[in-house]
Amino acid sequence: MTTVFATIITIGDELLIGQVVDTNSAWMAQQLNEAGILVKQRISVGDNAADIVDALNKAAASSSIVLITGGLGPTADDITKPVLCKYFGTSLVMNDAALQNIQTIFTKLNRPLTERNIKQAEVPASCTVLQNARGTAPGMWFEQNGVVFVSMPGVPHEMKGMMTSDVLPRLAQHMQLPAVLHRTLLTAGIGESFLADLIADWEATLPANIKLAYLPNYGMVRLRLTATGPEKMILEKALDEQFTQLQSLVKEYMVTDRDEPLELVCARLLKAHTKVLVTAESCTGGYISHLITSHAGSSDYYAGSIVSYSYYLKQQLLGVKPDTLKKQGAVSEAVVTEMALGALQNTEADYAIAVSGIMGPGGATPDKPVGTVWMAVAGPNGVDTQLMQFRFDRRRNIELTATFALNMLRKRLVQDLGE
Amino acid sequence: MTTVFATIITIGDELLIGQVVDTNSAWMAQQLNEAGILVKQRISVGDNAADIVDALNKAAASSSIVLITGGLGPTADDITKPVLCKYFGTSLVMNDAALQNIQTIFTKLNRPLTERNIKQAEVPASCTVLQNARGTAPGMWFEQNGVVFVSMPGVPHEMKGMMTSDVLPRLAQHMQLPAVLHRTLLTAGIGESFLADLIADWEATLPANIKLAYLPNYGMVRLRLTATGPEKMILEKALDEQFTQLQSLVKEYMVTDRDEPLELVCARLLKAHTKVLVTAESCTGGYISHLITSHAGSSDYYAGSIVSYSYYLKQQLLGVKPDTLKKQGAVSEAVVTEMALGALQNTEADYAIAVSGIMGPGGATPDKPVGTVWMAVAGPNGVDTQLMQFRFDRRRNIELTATFALNMLRKRLVQDLGE
Numbered sequence: 002m003t004t005v006f007a008t009i010i011t012i013g014d015e016l017l018i019g020q021v022v023d024t025n026s027a028w029m030a031q032q033l034n035e036a037g038i039l040v041k042q043r044i045s046v047g048d049n050a051a052d053i054v055d056a057l058n059k060a061a062a063s064s065s066i067v068l069i070t071g072g073l074g075p076t077a078d079d080i081t082k083p084v085l086c087k088y089f090g091t092s093l094v095m096n097d098a099a100l101q102n103i104q105t106i107f108t109k110l111n112r113p114l115t116e117r118n119i120k121q122a123e124v125p126a127s128c129t130v131l132q133n134a135r136g137t138a139p140g141m142w143f144e145q146n147g148v149v150f151v152s153m154p155g156v157p158h159e160m161k162g163m164m165t166s167d168v169l170p171r172l173a174q175h176m177q178l179p180a181v182l183h184r185t186l187l188t189a190g191i192g193e194s195f196l197a198d199l200i201a202d203w204e205a206t207l208p209a210n211i212k213l214a215y216l217p218n219y220g221m222v223r224l225r226l227t228a229t230g231p232e233k234m235i236l237e238k239a240l241d242e243q244f245t246q247l248q249s250l251v252k253e254y255m256v257t258d259r260d261e262p263l264e265l266v267c268a269r270l271l272k273a274h275t276k277v278l279v280t281a282e283s284c285t286g287g288y289i290s291h292l293i294t295s296h297a298g299s300s301d302y303y304a305g306s307i308v309s310y311s312y313y314l315k316q317q318l319l320g321v322k323p324d325t326l327k328k329q330g331a332v333s334e335a336v337v338t339e340m341a342l343g344a345l346q347n348t349e350a351d352y353a354i355a356v357s358g359i360m361g362p363g364g365a366t367p368d369k370p371v372g373t374v375w376m377a378v379a380g381p382n383g384v385d386t387q388l389m390q391f392r393f394d395r396r397r398n399i400e401l402t403a404t405f406a407l408n409m410l411r412k413r414l415v416q417d418l419g420e
Numbered sequence: 421m422t423t424v425f426a427t428i429i430t431i432g433d434e435l436l437i438g439q440v441v442d443t444n445s446a447w448m449a450q451q452l453n454e455a456g457i458l459v460k461q462r463i464s465v466g467d468n469a470a471d472i473v474d475a476l477n478k479a480a481a482s483s484s485i486v487l488i489t490g491g492l493g494p495t496a497d498d499i500t501k502p503v504l505c506k507y508f509g510t511s512l513v514m515n516d517a518a519l520q521n522i523q524t525i526f527t528k529l530n531r532p533l534t535e536r537n538i539k540q541a542e543v544p545a546s547c548t549v550l551q552n553a554r555g556t557a558p559g560m561w562f563e564q565n566g567v568v569f570v571s572m573p574g575v576p577h578e579m580k581g582m583m584t585s586d587v588l589p590r591l592a593q594h595m596q597l598p599a600v601l602h603r604t605l606l607t608a609g610i611g612e613s614f615l616a617d618l619i620a621d622w623e624a625t626l627p628a629n630i631k632l633a634y635l636p637n638y639g640m641v642r643l644r645l646t647a648t649g650p651e652k653m654i655l656e657k658a659l660d661e662q663f664t665q666l667q668s669l670v671k672e673y674m675v676t677d678r679d680e681p682l683e684l685v686c687a688r689l690l691k692a693h694t695k696v697l698v699t700a701e702s703c704t705g706g707y708i709s710h711l712i713t714s715h716a717g718s719s720d721y722y723a724g725s726i727v728s729y730s731y732y733l734k735q736q737l738l739g740v741k742p743d744t745l746k747k748q749g750a751v752s753e754a755v756v757t758e759m760a761l762g763a764l765q766n767t768e769a770d771y772a773i774a775v776s777g778i779m780g781p782g783g784a785t786p787d788k789p790v791g792t793v794w795m796a797v798a799g800p801n802g803v804d805t806q807l808m809q810f811r812f813d814r815r816r817n818i819e820l821t822a823t824f825a826l827n828m829l830r831k832r833l834v835q836d837l838g839e
Binding site: 014015016017018019020021022023024026027028029030031032033034039040041042043044045046047052055056059063074075076077078112115117118156157158161183192193194195197198204212213214215216217223225227277279280282285286287288289290291293294295297298299300303304305306307308309310311313314317318347348349360361362363393394395396397399 | 437441445459462474613633696698706712713716722737815
C-alpha cells in the first residue's frame with residue numbers, strides 16, 4: 002500500500018492580507034489524517050487566476066488528492082469556478098439540484114432570488130456536483146490523470162458539512178488508505194529540552210513508521226506519537242507499546258494521556274466525583290468560563306462565573322472587603338482568596354477558581370509589572386494561592402493565566418479526589 | 421516602482437496534521453501589507469528536508485522576500501537550520517551573542533544549560549543573525565540572487581517581536597516599497613449578493629489600482645477597499661474619494677467605517693458618553709465578556725459579567741424569579757428580561773446585555789430546537805428583546821449569539837446617545 006498524499010489549497014485575498022486566520026486548513030488536515038491521508042503541503046493564494054492555476058499544478062505534482070476551499074461566493078471577486086473550467090477544459094452548465102437548493106434557502110429566508118444567486122447553481126460540466134446542505138455554493142469533484150480535485154465553499158461550517166457527508170466517504174471509497182494512528186499526552190512543569198533529554202534513549206529506538214513530535218504551548222509540552230502502516234490492528238499494538246513506555250518515562254510530569262485540552266481534564270475529574278466548579282475572574286474577563294462552556298455538557302459540573310471587572314462587583318457579588326481592596330490592591334493574595342471564598346459562598350459550588358492580575362499594556366505599578374497575576378483555588382480543604390509573573394502581550398497573558406489556573410485546579414482535584 | 425511580492429513559509433508537522441492553527445501567517449501577512457509588500461502565497465510544509473527545499477525554490481521563483489517560521493526548536497524534529505545550511509551552501513558556526521542570550525535566559529529561569537540549548541546558538545555561517553529578545557532561537561537573514569530569506573522561530577510572540585524590531589525595519593531599508601492603503605467598513609442586515617447589486621454600478625467604475633473585497637462573517641458583511649501606488653498622499657486622496665462614495669451607498673446598513681470589531685464600536689459609544697455596561701450571560705458562557713475584555717482599557721466602560729450557567733446563579737445573583745424559570749423555562753423572553761434588569765440592579769451599570777439559549781448539540785426540546793436564543797438589552801429607556809434561531813454548531817452558535825447581542829446593544833446606544 003502506497004502512502005496517499007493530499008494538498009490543501011485555500012483561496013482568497015483575505016488570507017493574504019491577514020484579515021482572516023485560515024482555520025479551514027487545520028480542520029481539513031485533521032480529518033484527512035484520521036482517514037489515513039497525509040497532508041503534503043498547504044498553499045494559500047489570492048483570488049487571482051494565474052496563482053490559482055499555479056497552485057493546482059504544484060499540488061497535482063506531489064499529491065493524488067487536492068482539496069480546495071474558497072472563491073465560490075456570488076460576487077465579482079470570486080473566480081474559482083471559471084478558473085476550474087479553464088483548468089479542466091470545460092464550461093459552466095446549470096445544475097438543477099443546486100438551483101433547487103438555492104431556491105429552497107431563499108424561500109426560507111423570505112428573500113427574492115437575484116441573478117447572482119442563480120449563477121451560483123452553475124457548475125463546470127465535467128465535475129460531479131456535491132450538494133451543499135448548509136449554503137448556496139455547490140461543491141465540485143473532478144478527476145484528472147489519477148488526481149482527485151475537490152472544490153468546496155470557504156465558509157467553515159459549509160465546508161465541514163460537505164467534507165463529513167460527502168468528501169471523506171467518497172475518498173475512502175475511491176482509494177486504498179493506510180491506517181494512521183496518533184497517541185498524545187500533555188506534560189507540565191518541564192521544559193522542551195529537558196523532556197527531550199529525559200526520553201532521548203527511548204526516542205532513538207522508535208521504529209521508522211512511528212514518529213514523535215514535541216508541541217510546546219503555554220508553558221506545557223504536548224508529545225504526540227504518530228504511526229502509519231497497512232494493518233490497523235498490528236499498528237495499534239505497536240503504537241500502544243511505545244506509548245506505554247513514553248508514559249512511564251514522563252509519568253511525573255503527565256497531565257493527561259489523551260488529546261484533550263486542560264479544561265476537559267478538569268471536567269472529567271469534576272464529573273466523576275459529581276463536584277461543581279464556579280469561577281471568579283477579574284483579569285481573564287470571562288475567558289476561563291468561555292473555555293469551560295465551549296464544551297457541550299459543561300452545565301453538569303459548572304455553575305458559572307462572576308466576572309468582576311469593577312471593584313463594585315468584587316464587593317457586591319463576591320463579598321471582597323473594601324478594606325482589603327484599599328490596603329492590598331485588587332491584584333493581591335488577600336483579594337483572590339476573598340474572591341474564591343466569596344464565589345463558593347454565593348453559589349452552591351464545591352470548588353472555585355479566582356484570578357486577578359495586570360494583563361497589559363497599561364495598569365502596571367512599580368511593584369506590580371504587566372503580567373503579575375495572583376490566582377487561588379478554594380475547595381473543601383481550604384485555599385491554595387499562587388503568584389505568577391508572565392511577560393507577554395495581553396492576549397497571551399490572558400491565555401496563560403487561564404491555563405495555569407486550570408492546572409492549579411487540576412492538581413487540587415487530583416489531591417482531593419484521586420486521579 | 422515595481423510591486424514587491426513575499427511568500428510566507430510555515431514549517432512544522434503539527435500544521436499538516438491540524439493540531440495547530442497557523443495564526444503566524446495571518447499576522448505576518450497583515451504586517452507585510454501595511455509595509456507595502458504584497459503576499460503572493462502562503463505555504464505550509466512538514467519537518468521534511470525535501471519539502472522545505474521545494475517550498476524555498478517555489479517561493480524564490482515568485483517573490484523577492486521569503487519569510488520562514490518554525491523548525492528552530494532544540495529537539496530532533498526541528499530541522500530547518502541544517503536544511504538552510506545545505507540550501508545556501510554553508511555550515512553551522514557558534515554565534516556568541518546568541519549563546520550569551522541563551523545563557524542569560526537560563527540563568528534567569530535558574531535552570532542548567534544543556535547541550536541541546538547550547539546548540540540553539542549555532543547559525544549558518546553566511547547569514548546575518550537576528551537576536552531573539554523573547555526566546556532562545558535566533559533568527560537568520562540570508563540574501564541570494566536578489567531574494568531575501570528570513571528564518572524566524574515559530575513561537576508566535578517570539579516571531580512577532582523579531583518582525584517588529586528587526587525584520588520589518590530591515591526590509592523597509594533594503595527595498596523601495598509602494599504604498600498600500602486599506603479602508604474597511606462593516607454592514608449588518610443585508611446579504612452579500614444584495615450588497616453587491618446595490619454597489620455594482622459604482623464598483624464597475626473603480627480604477628485598476630483600487631480593489632474591493634467582500635468579507636462576510638456572522639451574518640454581517642465587511643467591505644474592504646485596497647489601493648496600491650507609488651505616492652502615498654495621492655493614493656490616500658483617491659482612496660478616500662471612493663470610500664466616501666461607498667459609504668453613502670451603503671449608509672443605511674453601515675455599522676462602522678473603521679476596521680474594528682463590533683465590541684469596539686460599542687466601546688467607543690459607551691466611552692464617549694461615560695456609560696458602563698454589564699453582561700448577564702447564560703448560553704455564551706462568558707464569551708461576550710471575553711470579547712469585551714480582550715481590549716485594553718475595557719475597565720473604563722465595562723463592569724463585568726454574571727455568567728449564570730446554573731438556575732441557582734440566575735436566581736441568586738440576577739434575581740430571576742424561580743416561578744419565571746419554572747413556567748417559562750430558562751430560554752424565554754421573561755427570563756432574559758429579568759436577567760438584564762437584575763444585572764442592572766445588582767451593579768452600577770447603565771446598560772445590560774442578557775442572553776439565554778440552546779447552543780447544542782444537546783438540550784433541545786420540541787418547541788426550542790438547537791440554536792434558539794433569547795436576548796435582551798436593558799438601559800435607561802427600558803428593555804429590548806429579540807428571539808433568534810441559529811442553525812449551526814455549538815462554537816458558531818456562541819459566536820453568532822455574541823455578535824447579534826452586541827449589535828442589539830449598538831443599535832440601542834445609537835438611539836439613546838446618538839452616533
